[in-house]
Amino acid sequence: MSELPDRLLEAVGDEPVVETVDIGGGDALIVAVTTTYLYRSEGLLSDESIESYGHDARRLAVDAGRRKATVRLETLDDERSFTVPAEAAETVVEAMLEGVLRTTGVVDxxxxxxxxxxxxxxxxxxxxxxxxKHVGPAVWNEDFEIFDYGSLTDLDFEDGSVATRVVVEIQGRQHRVKVPNDRAGEVRRTVRDAVFDHHDVTTLGELRSALDAASADAESEPKPDSAPELTGIDPVEEETTGGDDDARTDWSPPADQDVTGPRGSTSAGTSAGTGTAFGTAGGRGRGSTGGSTDGETTADESDPGGADVARLADRVDELESRLQQQNELLESQRETIEQLVEELRRGR
Known part of the structure; x- marks a missing residue:
């Protein structure tokens, strides 16, 4: 589409645009920060129309088929959906994801x-x-993890035959994110450049030196005294009456009364409903500082198996890739069968 319809441009107004997508047949879609606008041109069975979909959503999902994909937005009140050509779905969904993250406050x-x-x-x-990081059938919902570069203690990448692991270490605890090798280079460059820019370094060696120096400075900071020394104040003389002494030494709390105060501990493994992660707020999601939503986020631990463990991991990656291919083949066969059934019903 060489020019966008005036009616669509008027609907968007001055709102910042994330992405504009030509979805064919004279139809177009504009993803703005807070809203997605879907324009349908006039056809034999329908008039020209514009539908808007707000990004204040709890869940964003896509159901992809061979020719069409259905994008779903779930809010507190209802669920809305629309269809786009399958080849345009990835561009549309990724742009809408940015809109959802900004509208809901997950991204500042x-x-x-x-x-x-x-x-x-x-x-x-x-x-x-x-x-x-979000893991699950939906593109995004309120269960996600946040890795804050300010709490980073190391960054590494582990190459495999099928997938590459991005190893993010937060306060001494490792978290692994596995990505397929066909886009691993792009992910590696994007993560590396973002982290390097945040810490004002240009190489992985410089990053580790800067992180080590920051850790050493934090450990060398003097701790405040437990209590200030009081001077110039005369001590209060204690009463020496027997009644007070008896009350002071013989009193004990009832058996069912806890006088020790609340007990509890904070750890990097807790998760909060407000999206906290690594000591920072992460918006509306339940960010986790060190917990794991899947098997890829693991604690820092020794690897006694060495090469055997690496080979097993590569084997698992290979099996997962084959399983995905089989699932795609089954989906293709299912769509073909459905198409044949539909054509038989129509007498074709």
Whole structure:
């Protein structure tokens, strides 16, 4: 589409645009920050129309078929959906993902997004301050993890025969994110550049030196005294009456009364409903500082198996890839059967 319809441009107004997509047949879609606008041109069975879909959504999902894809937005009140050609679905959904993250406050207004990636059940969003990870059938919902570059203690990449693992270490705890090799280079560059820019370094060696220096400075900071020394104040003389002494030494709390105060501990493995992660707010989602939503986020641990463990991991990656191919083949066969049934019903 060489020019966008005036009616569509009027609907968008001055709102910042994330993406404009030509979806064919005279139809177009504009993804703005807070709203997606879908324009349908006049046809034999329908009039010209514009539908708007707000991004204040709890869940964003896509059901992809061979020719068409259905995009679904779920809010507190209802669920809305629309269809686009399958070849345009990825562009549309990734742009809408950015809109949802900004509208719901997960990504700050001044925060820039460096990359958006979707791999089957994994969604990654790289900003200039954080790495967001979501695992599940939906493109996005309120269950996600946040890796804050300010709490980073190391960054590494592990190559495999089928997939590459992005290893993010937060306060000494490792978290692995597995991405397929066909886009691993793009993910590696995006994450690396964002982290390097945040810490003002240009190489992985410089990053580690800067992180080590920051850790050493934090450990060397003097701790405040437990209590200030009081001078110039005369001590209060204690009463020496027997009644007071008896009351002071013989009193004990009832058996059912806890006088020790609340007990509890904070750890990097807790998750919060307000989207906290690594000690920072992550918006509306339940960000996790060290917990794991899948098997890829693991604690820092020794690897006694060495090469055997690496070979097993590569084998698992290969089996997962084959399983995905089989699922795609089954989906293709199912669509073909449905098409044949529909044509038989029509007498074709």
């Amino acid at each position: 207004r001044e925060e820039s997004i460096a990359g958006r990636f979707r791999f089957n059940d994994l969604t990654l969003v790289v900003t200039d301050a954080k790495l967001f």
